[in-house]
Amino acid sequence: MKDNSNALKSLSFEEKKIFNLLQKNGRLSKNKISSRTDIKLTTLNYVMEPLEKSKMIVESCIGESTGGRRPILYDININDFYIIGIDISILYTQVVITNLKMEILYKELFNMDDSYTPCETVKKVVEIINRAYANLNLSHMKLLGIGVGSVGPLDIKNGIIKNPVDFFADKWTDVPIKKMLEEKLKHPVIVENGANAAVVAEYFYGVGRGIENIAFFNCGIGIRTGTISSGHLIRTINDEEEAFGHMTIDIDGEKCKCGNYGCLECYSTIKAIIKNISKKIKKGRHTIINKPVEEIDYKDVCLAAEMGDELSIDIITDAALILGSGLSNYIKLLSPKLVILTGPLIINSKLFYEVCVKSTLKNLNSTKGKSVIFNRCGYFSGDAISIGASAMVIERCLESGI
Known part of the structure; x- marks a missing residue:
């Protein structure tokens, strides 16, 4: 899987502001983008050009007229990019594929039992992702990132599940889950406390x-x-x-x-x-x-x-x-x-x-x-942690500080 996360990480400060605005709100005219980002219209055209060229943002539709010409509305591109979100919990593990609006394109869950050691869990997650890849024909889309929302305690920086006590299977101590998934998926993985990921999802996209x-x-x-x-x-x-x-x-x-x-x-x-x-x-x-x-x-x-x-x-x-x-x-x-x-x-x-x-x-x-x-x-009910894991990919790329 090709790493496209740099496409977002490498954006300038102004480009990230525009992407973040459209990703959270969507369908805005250049006048509204200018007023809400404090970027002058003359500068905005220049700043938006690379975002459009890379297809991170696209012309979405024509807006309503307020007296003059009907404005073009811009939005992020939900057709060419996707994110993988993984929820590793005591009772189950869930994998979702989302677009950049955190809308679920694919979802699959399996219940954890005494057979799901870390190695078996990673193996099953990879099987699900490969199945989603085939079912959704994801080869024409770009993977922006992979996020994991896990039960703790965690070493988030190094992506290690430290010493949870309630897993049904053995060997869930000092598990380098980030490294294990990266080796299998050939793509960078971020790891976050599952509840933190969930509250971020609700804050930006849900009832919050x-x-x-x-x-x-x-x-x-x-x-x-x-x-x-x-x-x-x-x-x-x-x-x-x-x-x-x-x-x-x-x-x-x-x-x-x-x-x-x-x-x-x-x-x-x-x-x-x-x-x-x-x-x-x-x-x-x-x-x-x-x-x-x-x-x-x-x-x-x-x-x-x-x-x-x-x-x-x-x-x-x-x-x-x-x-x-x-x-x-x-x-x-x-x-x-x-x-x-x-x-x-x-x-x-x-x-x-x-x-x-x-x-x-x-x-x-x-x-x-x-x-x-x-x-x-x-808003997301049982999907909050997996969607939150996808959301954290965006926030880490934007370095939002959430």
């Missing part, structure tokens, strides 16, 4: 457009968090996306995998829900879930709760109440305007989402609570 302060929470095996404050991505120490999940809410609580006691993750995650319902069933509580205890998964609990199973409702409610308590503390600290709750628990349980939001609002004062917008699943 126009909002400067956003908090994104992916609730699944862990609680993964990405936050943008005043238009800037907040990075935690060592880029830990699960730092929020290890907020202590009960100093005398259960021991967490991190070594501390009473972390939020001990109570409000998939593993906690499965553990708690198994414990209750073994103690004699009735449930409509007709499975051996060891085979029950979180989807069974979510579905049973929606069907009115009292035990499942109790388990999900307790988990959501505790998450709401932690969320209220986070909101008091960072004051996000928009809070996006997503991930397997939110996607599969409306009850979990509703109880969590009510609990959060109850713990906030009335003024703070009224200023926060809650959103279930965001």
Whole structure:
């Protein structure tokens, strides 16, 4: 695969401004491009010429007349370039092919199990990309970049997945995922914290457009968090996306995998829900879930709760109440305007989402609570991390500083 990322990286400052404007907004006349970039019209023609020559931007259509000649509207070229986004999570890995507007051209997902070591995962990802390449006839298009949004902890600079503890397969320690993919795909790869990638996708292209302060929470095996404050991505120490999940809410609580006691993750995650319902069933509580205890998964609990199973409702409610308590503390600290709750628990349980939001609002004062917008699943839902990985390719090329 030929590396075309330099086509974007090598643009001048003014060229990047124009590309960024059209990529985020699209279909603008030269007059509007000039006014929104502060580039004089006389200079704009000169600056836009190489962008048009390289086909990074194209004449899109003719706009409406405002009294004179109808203006030509310009946009980025969505037909000649593509980006690969990869989401590596505990439960699944997903690959998407997007155009430069973050519109999905191809998507394929596989569930992670104990057979998917890092080598097998990379092998499967390459198979999917080759299949997409054939199905979409991508040979006539240019690959702008490959992005990976991964579960952490990570060494982002070197593209290493360090020591996650919940993968079903072995060997997920100090995995040089960037190097492994680059060797197979023959193209540079960038690696980013998955939740950070997702919040960037929602900020630029989803429900967060126009909002400067956003908090994104992916609730699944862990609680993964990405936050943008005043238009800037907040990075935690060592880029830990699960730092929020290890907020202590009960100093005398259960021991967490991190070594501390009473972390939020001990109570409000998939593993906690499965553990708690198994414990209750073994103690004699009735449930409509007709499975051996060891085979029950979180989807069974979510579905049973929606069907009115009292035990499942109790388990999900307790988990959501505790998450709401932690969320209220986070909101008091960072004051996000928009809070996006997503991930397997939110996607599969409306009850979990509703109880969590009510609990959060109850713990906030009335003024703070009224200023926060809650959103279930965001614009991209389960695709947020993979699309965010594609989006991060653009932002790294533009050196936006997000």
